[in-house]
Amino acid sequence: MDPTKSIHVDNLEEAHEEMYRLGWTDGLPAIPPTAKLVNAALDFLGRDPQEVIGEVPPKNRIATVEKVVVNCVMAGCLPEYIPVVIASIEAMLHNEFNLNGIQATTNCISPLAIVSGPVVEQLGFNAGDNVFGGGSRANAAVGRAIRLVLWNIGGGYAGEIDRATFGHPGKYTFCIAENSQDSPWGPLHEDMGLPADSSGVTVFACESPHHIATGSGYILTATDILSVIADSIATAGSAAMNGGGQVLLVIGPMTAEKLANDGYDKQQIREELHQLARKPVRLMKSNKFLNPEHPFHWANFIDQNDDDAMIPALRTPEDLLVMVAGGWGSGSGFNAVCHGWMQAGGLAQVRPIDLVKA
Amino acid sequence: MPQIELYSPVGEESPRATGIAPFPELGGSKIAFLFNGHVSVLPFWKNLEEEIKTRFEPSDTVTVIKPNTFSPASLSTIEDLSDVDLALVGVCA
Numbered sequence: 083m084d085p086t087k088s089i090h091v092d093n094l095e096e097a098h099e100e101m102y103r104l105g106w107t108d109g110l111p112a113i114p115p116t117a118k119l120v121n122a123a124l125d126f127l128g129r130d131p132q133e134v135i136g137e138v139p140p141k142n143r144i145a146t147v148e149k150v151v152v153n154c155v156m157a158g159c160l161p162e163y164i165p166v167v168i169a170s171i172e173a174m175l176h177n178e179f180n181l182n183g184i185q186a187t188t189n190c191i192s193p194l195a196i197v198s199g200p201v202v203e204q205l206g207f208n209a210g211d212n213v214f215g216g217g218s219r220a221n222a223a224v225g226r227a228i229r230l231v232l233w234n235i236g237g238g239y240a241g242e243i244d245r246a247t248f249g250h251p252g253k254y255t256f257c258i259a260e261n262s263q264d265s266p267w268g269p270l271h272e273d274m275g276l277p278a279d280s281s282g283v284t285v286f287a288c289e290s291p292h293h294i295a296t297g298s299g300y301i302l303t304a305t306d307i308l309s310v311i312a313d314s315i316a317t318a319g320s321a322a323m324n325g326g327g328q329v330l331l332v333i334g335p336m337t338a339e340k341l342a343n344d345g346y347d348k349q350q351i352r353e354e355l356h357q358l359a360r361k362p363v364r365l366m367k368s369n370k371f372l373n374p375e376h377p378f379h380w381a382n383f384i385d386q387n388d389d390d391a392m393i394p395a396l397r398t399p400e401d402l403l404v405m406v407a408g409g410w411g412s413g414s415g416f417n418a419v420c421h422g423w424m425q426a427g428g429l430a431q432v433r434p435i436d437l438v439k440a
Numbered sequence: 441m442p443q444i445e446l447y448s449p450v451g452e453e454s455p456r457a458t459g460i461a462p463f464p465e466l467g468g469s470k471i472a473f474l475f476n477g478h479v480s481v482l483p484f485w486k487n488l489e490e491e492i493k494t495r496f497e498p499s500d501t502v503t504v505i506k507p508n509t510f511s512p513a514s515l516s517t518i519e520d521l522s523d524v525d526l527a528l529v530g531v532c533a
Contacts (some may be wrong), residue, residue, distance in 0.1 A: 143452060
């Protein structure tokens with residue numbers, strides 16, 4: 083039987099079991115991709131179903147518009163969401179993203195899709211409370227569709243080609259939106275090179291979010307707050323400390339307001355955290371994660387015999403991606419940091435989102 | 441009873457993926473094995489090496505185990521292997 087061809091079932095109960103039996107899903111249930119649902123979504127898009135978006139590694143199977151739509155239907159996407167999924171796939175297929183490595187590595191990282199711009203409100207993405215959690219169909223379904231594309235088209239099957247030692251829950255669905263309403267700064271996609279007033283999706287392969295309580299709601303200086311964030315970025319076991327690469331800082335609205343009121347813009351935050359997020363050689367030389375001969379290793383630019391020398395987790399200020407999301411929170415002023423995958427891949431890529439005109 | 445048609449989400453193979461070159465003829469040739477030193481795959485490398493020696497009967501082999509999965513082989517190691525007919529590089533972690 084050709085696994086790429088349609089199947090026929092007698093009823094929806096049988097459809098669910100067949101989808102599991104055929105390995106069309108990674109464990110979570112999925113919407114049966116009936117011809118009616120798929121064709122309705124294709125009609126909405128108005129694109130040639132056989133148009134090729136790209137070849138998705140590691141299996142390098144062909145992502146046609148139709149195959150992507152089938153996975154979107156299974157994920158519960160409204161047809162309006164599908165351009166966001168397609169833009170995310172296009173971004174992930176950029177060479178610097180190294181999707182082949184991301185799909186196969188023993189590391190835990192997974193592609194995170196960050197939606198920003200007017201599309202957030204237009205399609206109902208959640209950028210506020212519980213931004214990494216549940217509650218929004220758009221976040222859940224778009225993230226889920228991306229994962230199913232990586233599974234069914236890319237062939238990144240857990241325990242087979244995907245050798246992640248732990249993985250993380252974001253490997254089921256991993257999509258957030260930027261909270262531009264509560265951000266004192268420009269959007270993430272502008273930092274990535276798109277016009278500020280456009281909509282975009284930025285993909286970044288990262289670990290699960292690590293929560294940071296800074297006490298931003300109390301009487302603190304911006305430097306106090308950034309010192310706490312810096313310590314959370316520069317953890318000894320992180321990919322960044324050992325091998326550089328990018329880190330995503332998701333600043334909560336309360337912290338963002340505090341930093342902005344103290345005169346900080348995003349570039350100043352990057353530069354200050356570049357200086358603050360450091361660990362001494364005496365600590366880091368006990369970590370043999372990377373050999374000092376490796377091109378990513380900090381020994382390339384720090385004297386490994388100087389115990390007091392400080393190693394920056396952020397090799398350059400620009401290695402820090404900064405965005406605002408989440409709810410207002412309590413006086414703790416919550417934020418989140420997501421570490422990337424050194425310089426090995428998953429480096430942030432952006433694509434504009436062109437919604438289908440009704 | 442009418443049946444329900446479900447579209448498959450599985451992508452078709454790329455023509456590139458099926459165009460894998462056949463393994464070259466190795467009989468009588470000199471083969472290098474350049475393997476990473478990760479503890480989880482050392483038994484696999486050993487079995488692979490034995491299988492290739494048995495099946496292809498190379499005239500000579502040389503094996504290099506790198507000290508670290510992530511470290512590239514040194515230039516001197518690469519130069520030492522420059523006279524082989526085929527170098528088989530194991531890169532998994």
